[in-house]
Amino acid sequence: MQISNIGFWESWRQSQSITRKRVWVQMGGALSSLLPWQHILHAIEGKFGVGVKAYFVFLRYLVYLNLLNCTLTSGFILGPTAFYGRSISSGESAIMRDSKHLFGGNDSVLDFFLGTGYLERSPVFIGFYTRGSLDLPCLNTPLLYLAGILTMILLSLIMVVRRTIVGYKHTWMLGKRYSANMSYKIFCGWDFTIQDPASATLKHSFIRNDLKLFLEEQNFSMREAQRTLGQRVRLYLLRVILNLIVVSLLGGAFCLIYFATITSQSMIGWNWLVRLVLQYLPPMSITFVNLILPHIFRKISSFEDYSFTTQVNATLVRSIFLKLASLGMYLFFVLTTTKRHQCMENRFGREMYKLCIFNFLATFCNAFLLNYPRKLVQEKFPTSFLAWVLGKQRFLIPFNVLDLVYSQTVSWVGVYYCPLLPLIGTVTLIATFYIQKFVVMRCCVAEQRMFRASSSSVLFHFMLLLGLLMAAVTLGYSFHLQNIEPDINMSSCGPFQNGKTVFNVTKVCVESLPSPAPATLYYLSSEAFALPLILAEIIILTSYVSRGRANQKAIERLKDMLVMSSSDKRFLVKQHATMLRCRSKNRTKVHSAAVVEDNWQDPPSTH
């Protein structure tokens, strides 16, 4: 074998880069310990495994995202409004006049939950942000408002896409051939520096969870490999049938919501009680469907004989489909059926606000009125029939993630109409973190089966992406409505009132720019630009795809090389072991030493 010479410079450079990497890793470790809730996350991971921890990490990520959105809101929207005042325009609506005295006579606590009354006149909703004294063609509060919202959505998009891709790359690189090294986990598993009994218990359960997870996966893959052809056919048939059931359930749910919406619109000639019920029929049917179907999906996925991780993911995908689609239907219903109202934007914002608040209230009630009493019953009367019926509680990751994605989607959809939603979101998410921590630590028992978090957290972020996409579509659609039918959908409040639409205001700005800029911008937004753009995208994509393929091949080859070199090493270790055994024999039988030594023509270099 040839050993290539490494020069002094090269070796110095390599050692330097290793030291730098080590310093970075240590700094990263130190910084990550400064992150909030690190300790709680650690304790949760120890008790409930990586899956539950993934939920909490996701929750923390959403808090960061909302905090970022908060800063954007205050920079672009609250700041300018605070500095440059509001409403110098003549056409003040009734709401604006009311806002001089924020708390009117007939306001109640209920207004806080419904988003009416004083909240309607507060900075929570879009109606508050009228055109201020800052009135240059390209620098005015409506434009800043729009810029703020668009930046927020764009930044969120970038962040979520980045996170999804990082996770995806990670799982893709690990791939199918990844196998955990058991003996390493056993022989180097214990950390001898642990002194605290509590962390020792934690470490015990860490190791146990890890081992159980691995054994479970191995068992499953063995069972999968041992399936006969007949069993396999039967299983696929079962899966097809179950998927058909799922699809028909989803279809049924959508039909139900659709008919509820239709029925609620035809409310003529009934008495007031029926009218009230009819009016709330769509939200009620949506809630009902979202309450029942995910549990059915969970039961269904347990029959499909997937691995536990896949089961969780399948339930998640099906339920998110249901949840986002029903939210979409509801939005469509609200957007299209709102009659000409004094301030339509405020009304829409109020719906989103209500959804947000109710979602949080549901979490709260679920924790303190359902989970905690259930636990108390089990603790006080462990032998009673009721305790037996209720059973032990587990932390159902799919449903909780679903709630998070849903509330974040609502927050994104509503942020244009209710700019304080990120702030509300941050507060409710932080509260949710503590509530869920309480539920997990106090009320739940650990799952007997563990599941791997890496692929799931990619899925969590992907679903978040879907939610964001939905928000963007909703916003685009409402702008579109304003554009095609200005006289019907004209807003009577907020930054874009009195005949000014989003398009008008930006047009004024663009036209005020120096000469080449408007022409360029018009060209960029025209159809003539689309063709070159698509072509360029195709070229870039093709190059990336081919590069990706080449990389994949290289990875495959490297993996093969790794297998080869490890088999080389095994051979050497085997030689070494035989040598050692011969040596120990030699010590007792001195005579045979020379013979044995002679037999080794090729003594291993490792000795």
Add this chain to the structure above:
Amino acid sequence: MGTTASHLPKDLLSEYQELTFLTKQEILLAHKRFTELLTKDEKDHQNTRVPMDRILTLPELKSNPFRKRICHVFSTSEHKDGSLTFEDFLDLLSAFSDSATLEIKSHYAFRIFDFDDDGTLDGGDLEKLVNCLTGETDDTRLTPEEMRQLISNILEESDIDKDGTVNLSEFQHVISRSPDFVSSFKIVL
């Protein structure tokens, strides 16, 4: 040794420094901690053995699932009761110190994990080892089925010459692939 006085004689100290991986301060601290474990009349005798249960009250060992094995491995007592003299104690600290090499650490780790002291890790040793790791009580232990599967996994991976046990060089082969063994196999007073 040196237990009569509250401080060590100078020549003994430098000798210990030569023979272990410990620094002067570490040896003095070890001495102080060791004399705290002695009863009053034991302090007068030289070369006193401290019984295992008193050694195990040290907070550094108290939560360690391998504490008894550690004492047994480092004890030079003829009764195999795990009692330690001060020199045994220094040996222990030296092997678990920062500056001990990977080779020494893996050697002692092997001896600690070799519960029946027969020089190889067989199925019984591995079972005890896994139980130590996951916790000894009934509800924390793995089921017999899981245990059987796990041990066959370990042997498949590490038992290169297929004799049904893991010997020292096979063990060291596994350890050499783990980057953080040296930093986790550590007890510092």
